[in-house]
Amino acid sequence: MPTSHADGRVEVLALEGMPEIAPGDDLAAAILESLEGTPGALPLRADDVLVVTQKVVSKAEGAIVDLTTIEPRAEVVEFARRWDRDPRQLEVVLREARRVVRMENGVLITVTPHGFVCANGGVDASNVGPASGSIVTLLPRDPDASAAGIRIAVRERHAIDVPVIVSDSFGRPWRWGIVDVAIGVSGLAPLEDLRGTVDHDGRVMRSTIRAVADEIASAAELGLGKIAGRPVALVRGASFARAEGSIRDVLMPESFDLFR
């Protein structure tokens, strides 16, 4: 059942009062409490989507590694020295990787077990714990399942089915900078396939597939910023189609991909 947005308005609300999340914490409970504390968030609506950034999901799930426990292989020691990288972090990236796509110019791009192609395999040092510098987060093992868990908790509390996106910041070829994209979804179709539908002038739009979950993730990032320690946003009024949904729908099979 598609949700419409007849009025063309979309709102992003960063949830207020989210606590620090540590391994084993109940992330869904923290989100439910923050929803209560965010003016205008409740009551939840049929056109709401919750966007939860990767780092709090990984922390809650214990998907973290202490770099002091990591012995880097010789290959990464050399690369790290040359490019001023932490060899232990690179070692973690390689251990997590299904395949290395590029390892040059100081950049390590891998295919993760989920099938994401991204810099450093999504292994991320910033914003985790105190400034000791030895803890990194890994991507959640099953980000769709992470999203589903939060969706179920929200539905149990508020009797409304709000889709959930787990987001992360990815770089792109050809352009500087990172944008937030979806790495897990539950309750919405991450792609909206408009192929064959008729546009505004009566023409057939033959090649348009909107990456709606990625755009919702990017919109959420605008409300969250990168410094303020706000990890969850409610995006209200976006056009999306309800479905069980999986981020696997977004991943291009290698046989179609011209850039690996």
Next chain:
Amino acid sequence: MPTSHADGRVEVLALEGMPEIAPGDDLAAAILESLEGTPGALPLRADDVLVVTQKVVSKAEGAIVDLTTIEPRAEVVEFARRWDRDPRQLEVVLREARRVVRMENGVLITVTPHGFVCANGGVDASNVGPASGSIVTLLPRDPDASAAGIRIAVRERHAIDVPVIVSDSFGRPWRWGIVDVAIGVSGLAPLEDLRGTVDHDGRVMRSTIRAVADEIASAAELGLGKIAGRPVALVRGASFARAEGSIRDVLMPESFDLFR
């Protein structure tokens, strides 16, 4: 001077009542009129950004081609037949291209004169004119200048400096679907460089550059959709830095790029 968004709220308002735009039309005047007709848009605020989609910009500037005037070269006739493409459109793409990045699997990816790497060089058939099927839009010749023209017109009318982004829908390697990104900017820095700034836990964030103009373009798309014929949105409350700005700041030089 950075603009803050202390409250973590971002709003997208699709402008209402935009007319059809034809070559030679005054696009800025049409936007000013639509601002008047969109509840809540006025008064404009210091944290507003106007996002104008490529197609109306190209139409207003006459950056269109009638495919009935195009004689495709032999090379594209063969490729078009094999992959069920319009050879005249492919011919236009090649004439516009600085370089071909990929031409396989039915996909033609080029570097445009501006330096964008994109499918079909941004040459686009949908949503242009009546359903005759022979008119395509090219990218604006200088999308930063297109944005600047609209920005100046808004400043003259409303005595407030609202940054303008010209957006277009681009595909990405590795992921299905398109997202809207910035192809021209005026009045804001398209990248926000957080390298060296201290995050929430006191750690140095050494590698974060937010592609804020691209995220604003994606957020705008959520309000505009792809069918409704709404080409302009106001994005209110995003965090951005004021600057003259140029989309050239976003384009990765070939020497850094691992995927050409």
